Amino acid sequence: MDKLTIRDVDVAGKTVLVRVDFNVPMKDNGTVITDDNRIVAALPTINYLLEHNPKAVVLFSHLGKIKTEEDKAKNNMAVVAPRLAELLGRDVKFVNATRGPELEDAIKNAENGQVILVQNTRYEKGETKNDPELGKYWASLGDVFVEDAFGSVHRAHASTVGIPTNLHPAVAGFLLEKEIAYIGKAVSDPERPLVAILGGSKVSSKIGVIENLLKVADKVIIGGGMMFTFWKAKGLEVGNSLVEEDKVELAKEYLEKGADKLVLPVDAVVNNAFAAEGDIKTVEGNVPEGYMGLDIGPKSIELIKENLAGAKTVIWNGPMGVFEMEPFAKGTLAVCEMLANMPDANTIIGGGDSAAAVKQLGFADKVSHISTGGGASLEYMEGKVLPGIAAVDDK
Incomplete structure (x- = not known):
């Protein structure tokens, strides 16, 4: 440092x-x-x-x-x-x-x-x-x-x-030294392959991160609510799922830019209400009318597992679904388990909801580093100069 x-x-x-x-x-x-x-x-x-x-x-x-x-x-x-x-x-x-x-x-x-x-x-x-x-x-x-x-x-x-x-x-x-050592190194000088897993609900809060990680990572895996903005960009039906209409064109751009780097879920767990009860089912490709996607499905979990094989650095920011509701926690739980079983990899959780999930689901001591700053770690992953770090004296 x-x-x-x-x-x-x-x-x-x-x-x-x-x-x-x-x-x-x-x-x-x-x-x-x-x-x-x-x-x-x-x-x-x-x-x-x-x-x-x-x-x-x-x-x-x-x-x-x-x-x-x-x-x-x-x-x-x-x-x-x-x-x-x-x-x-x-x-x-x-x-x-x-x-x-x-x-x-x-x-x-x-x-x-x-x-x-x-x-x-x-x-x-x-x-x-x-x-x-x-x-x-x-x-x-x-x-x-x-x-x-x-x-x-x-x-x-x-x-x-x-x-x-x-x-x-x-x-x-x-x-601060530890955060710079883990997140800074992961983005600027990672042991490869570097795989990034990005979840959470909105593309808008992760635009800069997706953009930067498409340049530096070997794979960028998308999950969580923002997957449906990407599904819509691919021409799929998304039902009542969360979609940022004004970001669909941008998602199309990322799909073109990312080509084989960008990995999207292939199935989703859907429900006819934003609730833990209802008509819960798994669909591939299209979300039926009147339903909303609330988690990634089992085939997507397998796809993530395949893309993590052999990874030496993994950065994860944002849950795969509405993990607070038990029926939609499987995707997030599966990612926790995968990272917990990668002892030879540098596994970094970028604060915020994914940090909460790792702790809540009992995997905190099984990953290399859990960031204490959600917003700060996101901006760091964007490759931004953070003012508080810039203000520290150089060696």
């Missing part, structure tokens, strides 16, 4: 500002964390810093979207502090402010590696606009900046780009 990492800096006696991703899912109006994976993912970086005797480790993160006072109340970062303290086995000081004397005094008076968690960065209106004054202010609070929020590096915000613009050294934490 051509970026500086936390191994390259001396943090002894210094105040280290760390951008983490504590955007955790919650329930009961923001009082209960339902999944602490993102907190756990930040621990290696925080623990490493603490072992190297900093004055303080100051953690910045956003949580949810903030548009109203109600959003503020239910996305209060205070809920994270006790869970983080439990995981670290040490005190975490929560500062209920994003600027001003309370925050400044907490940092000034910190000692012996005090961990300080700052209130939700999005409480500041200037955060999402990368307000130069805000980035400069936050940068003035520390001596070293560590970028470790892969889930946010595709956004040019004050906490991801503004701080490192004004504070050096700006280095990568272990989580």
